[in-house]
Amino acid sequence: MIGEARLRELIDAVATTVTTHADELTSLDSAIGDGDHGLNMKRGFDAVAAEARSIAAKPLPEALKAIGTTLVMTVGGASGPLYGTLFLTLGKELAAAPQDYAAALRKAVDAVAARGKSQLGQKTMLDVLYPVSDAVAATKNAEEIVALAFAEAEATRDRKAIRGRASFLGERSIGHVDPGARSSALIVEAVAKVLN
Numbered sequence: 768m769i770g771e772a773r774l775r776e777l778i779d780a781v782a783t784t785v786t787t788h789a790d791e792l793t794s795l796d797s798a799i800g801d802g803d804h805g806l807n808m809k810r811g812f813d814a815v816a817a818e819a820r821s822i823a824a825k826p827l828p829e830a831l832k833a834i835g836t837t838l839v840m841t842v843g844g845a846s847g848p849l850y851g852t853l854f855l856t857l858g859k860e861l862a863a864a865p866q867d868y869a870a871a872l873r874k875a876v877d878a879v880a881a882r883g884k885s886q887l888g889q890k891t892m893l894d895v896l897y898p899v900s901d902a903v904a905a906t907k908n909a910e911e912i913v914a915l916a917f918a919e920a921e922a923t924r925d926r927k928a929i930r931g932r933a934s935f936l937g938e939r940s941i942g943h944v945d946p947g948a949r950s951s952a953l954i955v956e957a958v959a960k961v962l963n
Contacts, residue, residue, distance in 0.1 A: 769827050769962075771823045771824055772823075773961065773962075774822075774823040774827065774830055775819055775820070775823035776961050777957075777958060777961050777962075778815060778816060778819040778822060778823060778834070779816065779819060780957040780958070780960060780961050781812060781815075781954055781957045781958065782812040782813065782815060782816035782819075783957070784953050784954065784956070784957040785808045785809055785811075785812040785950065785953065785954070786809050786812065786813065788805070788949075788950070788953055789805035789806060789808065789809040790805055791805065791949070792804045792805030792808060792946050792949060792950050793805030793806055793946075795943065795944055795945075795946040795949055796946040798943045799928065799932070799933035799936055799939075799940050799943045799945070799946075800931070800932040800933055800946060801844070801932055803843060803844055804844065804846060804946040804947065804950065805946070807842045807843040807844050807846055807847065808842060808846060808850075808950055810841055810842060810843070811837065811838045811841045811842030811846075811847060811850070812838075814837050814838075814840075814841040815834050815837050815838065818833070818837065821833075822834060822837075827858075827861060827865075828858040828859070828861045828862035828865070829858065829862075830858070831854045831855070831857045831858030831861065832854070832855055832858035832859065833858075834854045834858075835850075835851045835852070835853070835854030835855030835856075835857075835858060836851065836855065838850045838851040838854060839851030839852075839855075845883065845931060845932070845947075846947065846950075848882055849879050849882055849883055849892065849947070852875075852878050852879050852882045853875050853876070853878070853879050853896075854875075855878075856871075856874060856875035856878040856879075857871050857872065857875040860874045860875060868903065869900070869903045869904040870904075872899075872900045872903055872904075873900045873904065876893065876896045876897055876900045879892070879893065879896065880893055883930060883931070884930065885929075885930040885931070888926065888929075889926075889928070889929035889930045889931075889934075890923045890926040890927065890928040890929060890930070890931070890933060890934075890940065890945045890948070891923075891928075891930055891931055891945060891947055891948065892945070892947035892948050892950070892951040894919050894920070894922065894923050894926070894945065894948050895916050895919045895920050895948045895951040895952050895955070896951055898915055898916070898919045899912055899915060899916050899919075899951075899955055902915050909959040909960075909962065909963035910959075910963075912955065912959055913952075913955060913956045913959045916951065916952040916955040916956065917952045917956070919948065919952070920944060920945070920948040920949045920951065920952040921944060923944055923945040923948045924941075924942060924943060924944045925941065925942075926940075926941065926945075927940055927941050928940035928945070931945075931947070933945065
């Protein structure tokens with residue numbers, strides 16, 4: 768199980784990554800969405816970082832639920848409920864089966880899909896999260912998982928958006944990386960660097 772110091776390190780790493788890339792994420796979202804993904808994500812993870820000490824003092828399942836709740840309450844747009852659902856479900860599943868990280872991740876990604884009424888291949892964050900979930904289940908190493916996450920995010924460039932705000936653009940959504948897929952890849956990288 769991940770201890771308090773490592774959990775604090777994870778929170779700081781993810782928050783720093785999101786903040787560092789906020790302008791990039793906003794730029795991606797400006798092309799095919801409403802241009803607020805980076806700012807919304809930064810606001811949410813700044814709020815998580817501000818509570819990092821108290822969150823990291825909790826057992827991992829409770830810490831994940833606290834992160835999820837904070838994101839739901841502070842991240843605007845669709846991203847708050849979706850990322851919030853990811854962390855809330857991770858916490859719930861790990862409370863039930865503390866060592867089964869792969870199964871918990873898969874159930875959390877399934878919960879995001881259900882919340883967003885979306886599936887793999889529709890140019891969303893799921894295009895990164897499902898392949899990463901499969902890679903974790905197959906016990907791939909951190910480098911392979913990170914490389915896969917970024918490759919899958921980049922692959923959304925050639926897809927037409929079926930779900931989310933970008934879907935209103937139809938064919939014009941092709942040629943742009945999905946901002947949610949990109950932010951998912953960045954978070955995967957931040958987590959992998961700490962856990963590796």
